[in-house]
Amino acid sequence: DTYDKGMEKTRKNFSERISDLFSGFREIDEDFYEDLEETLISADVGFNMTIALTDAIRDEIEAQNVYREDDVKRVMIEKMVEIYEKNGEPGAELLNINPDGPTVILFVGVNGVGKTTSVGKIGYQLKQEGHSVLFAAADTFRAGATEQLTVWGERLDIPVVSGKDQGDPASVVYDAVHQAQDEGIDYVLVDTAGRLQTKANLMQELAKIKRIIERENPNGVQEVMLVLDATTGQNAVIQAQQFNEATEITGLVLTKLDGTAKGGVVLSIRYDLDIPVKYIGLGEQATDLQVFDAEQYMYNLVK
Ligand code: GDP
DSSP states (O other): OHHHHHTHHHHHHHHHHHHHTTSSSOOSSHHHHHHHHHHHHHTTOOHHHHHHHHHHHHHHHHHHTOOSHHHHHHHHHHHHHHHHHHTSOTTTTSOOOOTTSOEEEEEEOOTTSSHHHHHHHHHHHHHHTTOOEEEEEEOOSSTTHHHHHHHHHHHHTOOEEOOOTTOOHHHHHHHHHHHHHHHTOSEEEEEEOOOGGGHHHHHHHHHHHHHHHHHHSTTOOSEEEEEEEGGGTHHHHHHHHHHHHHSOOOEEEEEOGGGOSOTTHHHHHHHHHOOOEEEEEOSSSTTOEEEOOHHHHHHHHHO
């Protein structure tokens, strides 16, 4: 299916390397664990997570006294899921919903990570599930951002609220929230500008957007989703740290997992920052998006 196809690069590179660990007859000894650590680091699992994961795998392999490739891989998947999930509550991949008005989701992230595309894909998925959706083009800063979102809106038959180029994003959000309330729309997906180079600006702008929504919408903002490009590996972790300092991030969209062998970055971000991955992007089309499923994901990495 699309999931398997999309994950091909991530899976092949990671799982090929995992399989290489077993090539020829070898014992599950110190050398094995050193090679495993190297493999995890190169898949961008991150240093802290690699150490914790290798320790957990070693303990379990010793406890179960297993040595066959199949069994060792099974233990690895179990431990990856366990460590991932222990770091958060179950069901963390689900969206927070507003029971008293439109559910407002802010999308933040630096330019080029796939923010606008993710807004389009998630709008499509919510619509497929039978929800009504409105897009708010609050990235009035980047030339072409509004137009790009408008193209998605036309393609998916989803209304788009926009403002003037370089206009005030807060007024776009104000209009969008009121239109959604007036028309009984379920979800408002807000595309925002990403200017990490001026962190103070970014913080101010996001704070202002949130303040307007808190004033105009019962229960304010339900999700602040950070969009990250998985191909940037550990840079994605650094971006997550920086954005999390600017505003409280409630979930992640990890894009471009179809084009990378660095799928381990999922584990790293969860371990270091405790922010759950909610969606993964596996291509450029509306359908190339999956709700994150830790078990399926880890299985695809290792199998
Ligand atoms: P933004 O600047 O963050 O809004 O990024 P865009 O949404 O404009 O996306 C930048 C580029 O990445 C575009 O060419 C998208 O088609 C592409 N892109 C977005 N998500 C994915 C993905 O999951 N996989 C692949 N292969 N490309 C993606």
